[in-house]
Amino acid sequence: MVKPGAWNLLVVLVVILQCQTAHSQVSVFNLVPDFTSTIILEGQMVLNVNVTRGGGTEPSTVTYTVTSEPAVSPVVDNDTLTLMFEQDQTQAVIPVQLVDDAIPETSQPFVVTLVNASSGSIGTTSSLTYSARDDDQIPGDWNGWVEGVCGGPCDGRFRTDTRTRTCNNFSDPFRTNCITSDTRTVACPITCVPTTTKAPGC
Incomplete structure (x- = not known):
């Protein structure tokens, strides 16, 4: 017959062994x-x-x-x-x-x-x-600039030019990063004559 104190000691030893096993891993x-x-x-x-x-x-x-x-x-x-x-x-x-x-x-x-x-x-x-x-397409050369139409008042005329190019993805749908169009704003020469509106009877 095992005395109660011996059981307590046995339990403590088992716990210590379990802890040592866990820490030894x-x-x-x-x-x-x-x-x-x-x-x-x-x-x-x-x-x-x-x-x-x-x-x-x-x-x-x-x-x-x-x-x-x-x-x-x-x-x-x-x-x-x-x-x-x-x-x-x-x-x-x-x-x-x-x-x-x-x-x-x-x-x-x-x-x-x-x-x-x-x-x-x-x-x-x-x-x-x-x-x-890679996700970058192969860009071609830019086409020439296409001039826009001048507009605006005579002291602030401008136009927007555009150009385009093609991009080759070699049939790879993941190649998508390529700009195919571009724009620029250009000031126009001041060649127009401002119009003057006369009052009736002048």
């Missing part, structure tokens, strides 16, 4: 693949990449990198950044800023990689590759 951080969105439109501006943590529950700072291949206009700024996991937090988001330029170009790959953690380790899914798809 090592945090393991992984990226979450989203195969529905590995092709990103350049104009999307921000890509959110999910990071999960299994095992431990202690606060930890995860270091990650965002890299792209050398290009005239890289789609991301190559950088090394950090992501903070608070106590008991199991998921966080890496916001990847995309560079939305106006340069027609081919799709550009970029990579998000988990490097290390201040407490814990990096899991098997430590790197994901995405492709940024």
